[in-house]
Amino acid sequence: MPDRTGVLCMAYGSPRGEEGVEAYYTHIRGGRPPSPEALEELKQRYRAIGGSPLLEITRRQAEALGRVLGLPTFAGMKHSPPFIGEVVAETRAAGIERLIGLPLAPHYAGMSLGGYERAMREAWPDAGAAIEFIPGFHDHPAFVRAVQGLLREVLQGWSPERLFFTAHSLPQRIVEAGDPYDRRLLESCRLVAEGMELPPWEFAFQSASSTGEPWLGPDLLEAIERSGARRVLVCPIGFVADHLEILYDLDLEAQAFCRERGIELRRTASFNDRPEFIQALASIVRDRL
Numbered sequence: 001m002p003d004r005t006g007v008l009c010m011a012y013g014s015p016r017g018e019e020g021v022e023a024y025y026t027h028i029r030g031g032r033p034p035s036p037e038a039l040e041e042l043k044q045r046y047r048a049i050g051g052s053p054l055l056e057i058t059r060r061q062a063e064a065l066g067r068v069l070g071l072p073t074f075a076g077m078k079h080s081p082p083f084i085g086e087v088v089a090e091t092r093a094a095g096i097e098r099l100i101g102l103p104l105a106p107h108y109a110g111m112s113l114g115g116y117e118r119a120m121r122e123a124w125p126d127a128g129a130a131i132e133f134i135p136g137f138h139d140h141p142a143f144v145r146a147v148q149g150l151l152r153e154v155l156q157g158w159s160p161e162r163l164f165f166t167a168h169s170l171p172q173r174i175v176e177a178g179d180p181y182d183r184r185l186l187e188s189c190r191l192v193a194e195g196m197e198l199p200p201w202e203f204a205f206q207s208a209s210s211t212g213e214p215w216l217g218p219d220l221l222e223a224i225e226r227s228g229a230r231r232v233l234v235c236p237i238g239f240v241a242d243h244l245e246i247l248y249d250l251d252l253e254a255q256a257f258c259r260e261r262g263i264e265l266r267r268t269a270s271f272n273d274r275p276e277f278i279q280a281l282a283s284i285v286r287d288r289l
Contacts, residue, residue, distance in 0.1 A: 004072075004095050004096050004097045004098065005071055005072075005096070005097070005098045005099075005100065005289070006071060006072040006073065006074060006091050006094070006096035006098070006099050006100070007062075007065065007066070007069065007071055007072070007073045007074070007099075007100045007102055007285055008073075008074045008075075008076055008084070008087060008088065008091065008099055008100070008101050008102065008120065009058060009061055009062040009065065009073060009074065009075050009076070009102050009104055010075075010076050010077070010078065010084055010101060010102065010103045010104060010116045010120075011054060011055075011058040011075070011077055011078070011103075011104045011105075011241070012054070012077065012078050012079060012105075012243075013027075013054070013055075013077035013078050013079035013080035014052035014054040014055055014077075014080055014243060014244070015046065015052070015080060016055070016080070016081070017051065018043055018046060018047065018051075020080070021039065021042055021043050021046060022034070022039055023080075024079055024080050025038070025039060025042055027079045027080070028079050045244060045248045046244065048248055048252055049244065049247040049248050049251075049252070052243050052244055052247075053241075053242055053243070054241055054242070054243040055075075055077065055080070057241045057242060057243075057272050057273065058075045058077070058104060058241065059075045060272070060273040061075075061104060061240075061241070061272070061273050061277075061278065061281070062074060062075040064273050064275075064278040065102075065278055065281050065282060065285070068278055068279065068282040069282055069285060069286070072091070072094060072096060074087050074090065074091055075087070076088070076119075078115055078116055078119065083119070084116060084119035084120060084123065085119050085120075085122060085123035086123075088119075088120055088123035088124050089123060092124065097130060098130050098131075098132070099120070099124070099127070099130060099131050099132070100132045100133075100134065100285060100288055100289075101116065101117060101120050101131060101132065101133040101134060102134050102281065102284070102285060103116045103133075103134065103135075103136065104240050104241065105136065105238070105239075105240065106136050106137050106138045106143055106188065106237070106238065106240065107136050107138045107167060107181060107184045107185055107188065107238055108135040108136035108138070108181070108184065109170055109174060109179050109181035110174065110179055111170055111171070111174050111179070112168075112170065112181075113135060113136055116133075117133040117135075120133065132288055134284060134285070134288065136184070137284045138184045138185070138187060138188040139184075139187055139188065139191060140280070140283070140284050140287075142279070142280035142281075142283035142284060143188075143280050143284070144188070144191045144192055145280070146271065146276050146277050146280045147188075147192045147235070147237060147268075148192055148196055149276055150235065150268040150269055150271070151163075151192070151196065151198065151235060151268060152196075153268070153269065154233060154266060154267075154268050154269070155198075155233075158231075158266070159199070159231070160199050160229070160231045160232055160233035160266070161199060161200075161227075161229035161230060161231045161232070162199055162200055162201070162202070162224075162227045162229035162231075162232050162233070163198055163199045163200070163201035163202075163232075163233045163234075163235060164201070164202060164203070164204050164220060164223060164224065164232065164233070164234050164235070165185070165188075165189045165192075165201060165202075165203045165204075165235050165236075165237045166203070166204055166205065166206045166220050166234055166235070166236045166237065166238065166250075167185050167203075167205060167206070167236070167237060167238020167239070168205070168206065168207050168238055168239070168245060169205035169206065169207060169208035169215045169216045169217070169219075170215065170216055171211065171213055171214070171215055171216075172213070172214040172215055172216050173213065173214075175216065181216075182216060185203060185237070185238065186203055188237055189201065189203055189237065192235075192237070199233070202223065202227075204217075204218050204219065204220040204222075204223040204224075205217055205218065205219060205220065206219070206220040206236070206245065206249055206250070206254075207245045207249050220234070220254065221253075221254060221257050224254075224257070224258065224263065224265075225261065229263070230262065230263055230264065231263070231264045232258065232263055232264065232265050232266075233265075233266050233267065233268070234250060234254070234265065234266070234267040234268070235267065235268045236250065236267065236268070236270075239270065240270070240271045240272075240277065241270055241271065241272050242270045242272060246267075246270055250267055251267075
């Protein structure tokens with residue numbers, strides 16, 4: 001094994017302030033600027049949550065993981081600075097000879113996490129085996145135990161009628177083309193539910209975009225309304241940090257939807273840099289060491 005091993009923690013990205021929203025949105029769209037109406041809508045969402053904390057959380061996660069592993073650990077973003085490719089260059093300048101790529105998202109899909117790996121390899125094209133990419137960790141026992149811990153916390157002294165596990169929706173065509181993203185999500189939910197006393201549960205997608213094509217469903221809000229439950233728990237199992245999809249889509253939009261219908265909605269806490277999650281990430285990385 002090379003002497004200098006490092007870990008690159010990767011997240012989706014977020015704009016730095018309102019002035020960075022247009023560049024961020026354009027990058028997500030592959031260089032195509034959004035319409036003024038779509039741009040303003042996204043800006044309003046970031047205003048509503050006071051800006052995204054994702055970059056700071058990702059850096060804290062990487063720093064904490066580095067302390068536990070005793071390895072140089074870095075943080076890079078897919079759609080905003082510091083970009084993954086830029087950080088890969090930094091790792092090489094720091095003398096890293098073997099780089100383990102850890103996407104901070106549990107469930108692999110070629111459209112999502114596949115882009116993280118491509119960005120790593122494009123930045124170090126002759127790396128070969130010097131780059132090792134961890135393609136998600138949806139079924140890793142340490143991750144499963146960590147999710148179970150979040151559920152136990154919120155279920156203490158409270159009994160919801162229905163539990164909804166959620167993750168970010170993606171275009172339906174990826175599943176039609178054979179990507180097992182949806183099956184990985186269901187496997188995570190089943191593993192978490194094993195050995196736990198949970199309310200009746202189901203899986204729903206959230207945060208679909210308006211792109212003119214079908215996205216994976218069912219949608220969370222539609223599933224909540226259809227369930228008829230008056231006390232609902234959401235466990236966003238596809239996310240590991242607070243960001244727009246948590247702070248706006250769940251804490252503002254879904255809460256408002258439920259209040260209007262007399263439904264009590266709670267969610268599990270986000271992992272962020274909680275010690276039990278950092279220990280789970282360390283276990284996932286150690287499997288590669």
